[in-house]
Amino acid sequence: MTDNAGEGKRDRAIPGQPDMWVLVLFEALVFTAYFAVYLYHRSADSELFLRSQAQLRPLFGTLDTLLLLTSSLFMLRCAQTARAGAHRTAMTSAYITAFLGVAFLISKITEWIMLVRGGHGFSSNDFFMYYFFLTGIHLLHLLIGFIAIGVIVYQLRGPARRSQELVETCAVYWHTVDLLWVLIFSLLYVVR
Amino acid sequence: MSWRNNSKRELWLAWYSMIAFYNIFVIVFFVLTHAQPPPYPYWSDAQVVFWFSHNRGGLLTGFAIMFALAGLTLPANALIAYSIRRMSVSRAFAYSYLVIYSLAALPGMLLLCVVLSVGAMRPDRDPVLIHWLYDFAFLSYVGTMGIFLIGSLVWMLAILLDKNRVLPKWFGYLNLCNALTEVVVSPAWIFHRGVLDWNGLISWWLNMVVFGIYTSAFIMLLRNMIQREDFGDGPLPTHQLAGTAR
Numbered sequence: 001m002t003d004n005a006g007e008g009k010r011d012r013a014i015p016g017q018p019d020m021w022v023l024v025l026f027e028a029l030v031f032t033a034y035f036a037v038y039l040y041h042r043s044a045d046s047e048l049f050l051r052s053q054a055q056l057r058p059l060f061g062t063l064d065t066l067l068l069l070t071s072s073l074f075m076l077r078c079a080q081t082a083r084a085g086a087h088r089t090a091m092t093s094a095y096i097t098a099f100l101g102v103a104f105l106i107s108k109i110t111e112w113i114m115l116v117r118g119g120h121g122f123s124s125n126d127f128f129m130y131y132f133f134l135t136g137i138h139l140l141h142l143l144i145g146f147i148a149i150g151v152i153v154y155q156l157r158g159p160a161r162r163s164q165e166l167v168e169t170c171a172v173y174w175h176t177v178d179l180l181w182v183l184i185f186s187l188l189y190v191v192r
Numbered sequence: 193m194s195w196r197n198n199s200k201r202e203l204w205l206a207w208y209s210m211i212a213f214y215n216i217f218v219i220v221f222f223v224l225t226h227a228q229p230p231p232y233p234y235w236s237d238a239q240v241v242f243w244f245s246h247n248r249g250g251l252l253t254g255f256a257i258m259f260a261l262a263g264l265t266l267p268a269n270a271l272i273a274y275s276i277r278r279m280s281v282s283r284a285f286a287y288s289y290l291v292i293y294s295l296a297a298l299p300g301m302l303l304l305c306v307v308l309s310v311g312a313m314r315p316d317r318d319p320v321l322i323h324w325l326y327d328f329a330f331l332s333y334v335g336t337m338g339i340f341l342i343g344s345l346v347w348m349l350a351i352l353l354d355k356n357r358v359l360p361k362w363f364g365y366l367n368l369c370n371a372l373t374e375v376v377v378s379p380a381w382i383f384h385r386g387v388l389d390w391n392g393l394i395s396w397w398l399n400m401v402v403f404g405i406y407t408s409a410f411i412m413l414l415r416n417m418i419q420r421e422d423f424g425d426g427p428l429p430t431h432q433l434a435g436t437a438r
Binding site (some may be wrong): 003019020026027041087122126133137140141144 | 224350360361362363364365366368369372373375376383386388393394398402
């Protein structure tokens with residue numbers, strides 16, 4: 001009876017530490033402000049933004065989005081299997097998530113190099129300033145995400161220190177990084 | 193309980209010093225010297241010279257106050273180091289934080305005060321040199337946030353590893369948000385105009401909002417920590433201890 005009550009209480013709880021959701025909401029607000037500033041300037045000089053946007057390769061943006069969405073899927077699988085007690089499977093999912101994150105990192109840096117070689121650097125014009133700023137600050141979040149995956153693996157490796165709450169906390173962070181990318185992708189690559 | 197017998201009086205002294213410092217900081221930087229929000233980075237030599245001459249009185253008065261009272265940052269930093277020492281983590285965190293934030297006062301505040309004071313006190317110098325001082329002051333002030341970034345990360349790590357519940361975990365994560373905004377100011381070195389220059393909408397205004405929330409949060413949390421302090425070495429009591437309020 002007590003166990004069921006406890007489980008019921010746990011089912012209602014949000015995943016991970018509630019404290020992590022402060023970071024999620026705060027970062028969401030900060031990025032919303034970035035996006036609002038971007039859209040305001042875009043509307044002020046839409047011709048320049050459209051012309052510059054045409055220099056981006058949509059293939060990179062689409063590939064990056066697929067990589068991160070798939071990584072989020074494996075992160076979800078990691079949290080679910082860890083909850084079910086299948087820690088080895090969870091660890092494999094965490095490694096695949098990290099691998100997809102590295103693939104995203106390589107793809108993004110490759111795109112940056114190609115753009116810079118094509119004469120489109122950070123200070124080329126307002127669009128590329130926003131492009132490098134938003135993708136750069138997002139990449140920094142991704143790098144922190146690797147630390148979060150490291151924490152998950154560390155938790156899962158030691159039977160004595162396994163904390164489902166910490167695994168889910170780190171998973172929430174990874175999903176946030178994914179969500180932010182989807183919004184950045186939409187604004188920089190898709191919105192016309 | 194009288195102030196004389198209050199075992200927490202040193203902690204309260206440090207906390208009130210912190211309050212005093214931030215109030216003086218706002219008055220000096222925002223009201224007297226007009227160094228905050230920073231003036232425009234794209235001004236011509238003539239405009240910069242005019243800014244110095246127009247603000248001369250405020251610059252000299254404000255920074256004279258700042259030079260006299262900059263030491264108030266020390267008890268504030270010490271109180272934060274105390275919060276880390278009260279945690280269940282290695283003392284190395286507190287020592288690292290203390291050293292980093294003691295050094296941070298130089299690029300983060302004093303260099304600007306010295307350089308702008310020089311500009312205000314030597315109005316007869318070549319406008320090109322005055323403009324150089326202006327650039328030096330604001331780039332050193334806005335653009336050297338790396339040292340604060342590391343300090344925030346040290347505090348964050350200590351809070352997240354702590355088992356004594358000295359400060360809430362959400363504030364640990366808020367440290368990460370603050371640290372990330374320190375990165376956002378770095379493009380100020382590249383841009384003279386726009387949202388990422390040294391008084392840009394993103395690099396200064398938005399960051400100032402985040403910094404304001406962060407600072408208000410830790411001031412209130414440190415107050416709460418002092419109220420809960422039992423001078424033990426285990427977990428901090430959840431509620432304020434009876435008979436130890438101010």
